[in-house]
Amino acid sequence: MYDVYEVRKDFPVLEKVIYLDSGATTQTPKPAVEAMNDFFYNYGANYGRGAHRLSIAATNAFEDAREIVADFFNAPPENTIMTKNTTESINIVANGFGFQKDDHIITTMGEHHSNFVPWLRQKENGAVVSVADIDPEGFVNPEQIDEMITDKTKLIAVGHISNVFGSIQNIEKIIQIAHKSNIPVLVDGAQSAGHMEIDLAALDCDYFAAAGHKGLLGPQGTGILYIKDPETIQPTVLGGGTTSDADACGFKTKPAPERFEAGTPNLPGVIGLGAAVEYLQKLGVKNVEAHENKLARDAAKRLKEIEGVEVYGPENRAGLVSFNVEGLEPHTVAMRLDKAEKICIRSGYHCAMPGQKALGINGSARASFALYNTEEEVDIFVKAVLDTCQPF
Template structure:
């Protein structure tokens, strides 16, 4: 299969990730932070090393302020619900994923005032407009680092500077950039960074984290056992324990740590360069297909590895189905959990076809995807609805057919 759905979850993972998870699941999957026997201590060590590896990748000087979560959504929920109180004002954008939209909607029903700054049709957010939206009640600016629909990269450096000038902290949703676009937490002076473990960081699903700077004090949103200060009936006041109630996903976090180490070894710049190469090739090729419309900016430097397109007169769901069924190409179609972003770019309610290459995508994969889109578009033009003669790639054993 040609996998072009890395914006949803990266695949495949580096070999070291598979090996680390397998090893930990077999040898060190006792409960970290609870018991004191050798396997539990080793599980603890696994968590510790993974936290350190993630910290190195993002240049985080205080690794204990990395809170492991089950995904970026949980990280965003902790950041938003842990900080915002009724009466607070929060500035966000209309390019956000539902992982940001929905908790903010819930909080708005609790009395938090949410202001959405409009993005341009290319999905760009103007730092001046963000700054202008700040009021004396603004407690947080919460924005995505890159649109999950069209990949447009938000100028977070300028937004953070503008926000800090007014003493307002910033929460960055790095779901589409963590691991593939350089993020230096110290240099950017990031207040909170929410990341999935299973996308650009190459960990398994069920992993993610929230970095919380020493300037931010959140209320816990999940309460329970931590293995520390067990004599108390409240959460400990130190991190990461304060926000990590319940048994952690040790094998998953081990995989996340291996993913972070792989990225550090390869270099984020090298990963970014490869993804930009794939992105250029994909966009150039798609634009040559009659009837195809590609959304978002043409400036590759301002785009994460996400490409949304439509074929005039065709339902994205039909395109996605044909790509999978006739060509063995995995993409995502629809509104990608970001309805407002589609309203911005003019593709609501049908949405788009989204192709998201990754570090393991090859130029040949891209060429075959472009060729397949060409065939589907031509079929539409010729009103031919017959199966294409292109050979169908074999699926891995045990998959379908």
């Protein structure tokens, strides 16, 4: 196990606040910030565009970072596309899959809007979308997905970990069920990447979308998309970087991953992401997972003991806890925690309205934990929620 107090030295902002909003975006460790500075100070240039030394250095650093990220997920680098966030990754698949009239897509009520709206939008192409239920703890039942499959089902899109309930879905089972009928599966790994060990070769999903700026500790503006068979997706944005030949009669696209990375990429961001993933690997993802889950489960248990506080999600949750305080809007709870103890939590619908509306939850407050949070912070947080329940 790593020393959390040593780790905190790499995240200076943690001296100023209690940061419990890592589900939205994490803080970035010093080595990653330094790697980005190094790019700007010493070799800032464009990707693959020139024969000069700076361009070569920048291209090599970008490709090294891709390899680190791909290796982290046990995926080939050529199948690992660097995007700007999870949302872009999912949209690349939704818009490049080529859905046609009567094609059937299955998703679930537990999804973030980023893994929901892009599929609903395919109705404009005549596709039919079915939405599997979630139970009161946010779990999807793989058997229900099995029953929804028809001979027209073309894709199943499911989130790995719910960003509202912290429920860890049985995606292995869902993939197994889907593959029995040769149906590809997209996994939204926004809340799982970097928070648990993920071996994409073993998992065998067809598409895996994740953020670089959440559990992987990279900067904002980074994301990844793994595509098992890049030929199944047509690139939707074309131009520089994607093209191997062009004349007045037509053009040829490069192979993956370049064909999905049109224009100048986020070079400093991806280089920072590579350094962040190396940092995470040194601490060990299994250690990180155990640490985060313990904090969240402890916080959930203690919040449940407070009268007037309702906690959502299962006991064996991942590293986040959503809750409501009777008589208070979630935003009011968040503002009071900030004012009282500089605690930063998320409040509202967390961009996941369908599931909450279905379960009659009118938004919630959410504390989400990362590898740098401590037991002392949980103590202060629980005490602050307790105080919030008292008349202001």
